[in-house]
Amino acid sequence: MANSKHAHVRYNILDNCFRNKAFTFKELLEYVNLKIADIYPGEGISERTLREDIKLFKDPINGFGAPLEEMSRTYKYSDANFSIALKPLLPYEKELIDASQQLLQRFENHPKYNKLAEALIKFQDEEDEEIDKSKILFYDHNEEYKGIKHLKPFYLAIQKKQVLQIKFKGFKDEVPTTFEFHPHILKQYNRRWFVFGYNKTEERWQHSIPLDKRLINFNILKDVEYEESQKDWEAFFRTMVGVRRTSVEVEKVILKFYNGRENYFKTKPFIPDFEEFFEEDKQDQVWFMAIINPELIQQILSYGQDVEVLEPDNLKIKIIEHVIFLKENYVK
Structure with a gap:
């Protein structure tokens, strides 16, 4: 295995180099050290470490099997679509993932580590799928998002x-x-x-x-x-859904749900600070403070006929305008 200190930083730098430009060994060493110094000031690698990294890239069994010309004086992928990011984990990388999961078990009751544990499980599931084509996790993923x-x-x-x-x-x-x-x-x-x-x-x-x-x-x-x-x-x-702050005024929004849909809202609210009513006849209602923006309207419309805006009036008007527009599109 190559020098493990900031190894994966080096691999990503080299992968980017090999995909975009032909470098001589000297140019490659200078560029990699420049990029490492940006992240770890005062640090760099030797010629020997770089040669070991290149060897790892070329190795088809214990490395990435990268398409680098053996006799070329410059280094660049012969296949423009190749990237180590598309390759399965190396054996020692899998060991690191397993070790990380074991370490996280000590913190499994700490909410701070939930996201990291989830990411590691997703990563391992995709690697297992490469081996036996089975799949356990199906998660929300935007494959077109670059x-x-x-x-x-x-x-x-x-x-x-x-x-x-x-x-x-x-x-x-x-x-x-x-x-x-x-x-x-x-x-x-x-x-x-x-x-x-x-x-x-x-x-x-x-x-x-x-x-x-x-x-x-x-x-x-x-x-x-x-x-x-x-x-x-x-x-x-x-007090904002999404990313568009089209208003600075924060208003009280009251929503009334039908068909028990208030229970779905309470498990995944689009505003974190929502409140419930104490009155018995208002158990199907919630209220929260928010600015009125397109993302809030979209979230409300996602409940379709199972939600009604009670307040404020300007939000009710916006919802009515959307409903009228939809009706005109479908009823001609």
């Missing part, structure tokens, strides 16, 4: 307080726009990721960018001072 590749770079940009130049083209935009962006937080909604921050070009705080194909590219701006956010993000999202 924006996940942006998640780590933006996470690191926020962590390192880096200012970015963003090139973005909305679905209805004729030409892309470019702006200076100071990223502050990442939020997931409806199986997609969004980054919130300060759009300095337009002087807009809490500006959101979806991490999908509309984000054409981004670059780190050197020697530009990063502007911190003073926003209480938990409070910001507490």
Whole structure:
């Protein structure tokens, strides 16, 4: 096994190199050390470690079986579609996953580790499926979502307080726009990721960018001072469904459910801070404080005929407008 210190960081860097450009050994060593130093300042690898990594990449039995030319003076995949991310886990990586699961058992009653344990189980289930074609888990997954590749770079940009130049083209935009962006937080909604921050070009705080194909590219701006956010993000999202803050006014929303659907809402509310009524004749109702935005309307409409908006009036009107529009589409 190759040098295990920051091994998987190196593998991802090398995988990206081999997919996108032909590097000489010297260029590869310099580039890998530069990228490692970005994450682990002052650290790097030797020529020997790099040669061991390349050997591991080529090894079809105990490695990744990467299509690297044996006699070439440069290193690049001969198959443009190859990536180690598409390969099964190596034997020692499976051992690490198993060891991690055993370690997590000590914290199984701690809610902080639930998400990680879930991720490890999903990962292991997919690996087991590669072996015997059986499948135990079927989970909600957006297979067409490519924006996940942006998640780590933006996470690191926020962590390192880096200012970015963003090139973005909305679905209805004729030409892309470019702006200076100071990223502050990442939020997931409806199986997609969004980054919130300060759009300095337009002087807009809490500006959101979806991490999908509309984000054409981004670059780190050197020697530009990063502007911190003073926003209480938990409070910001507490009264908001989704990511679009089309209003600043927080209103009391009262919903009445039919056919016992209030029980479904209570097991998975779209606003975390909802309240129930004490009155016996209102056990099928809930209320919460929220801003009225398109995502809230979509969530209410998802209950179809089993929900009624009692308050506020402006939300009732928006729901009625949607119902009328739907009726006009279907009854012609």
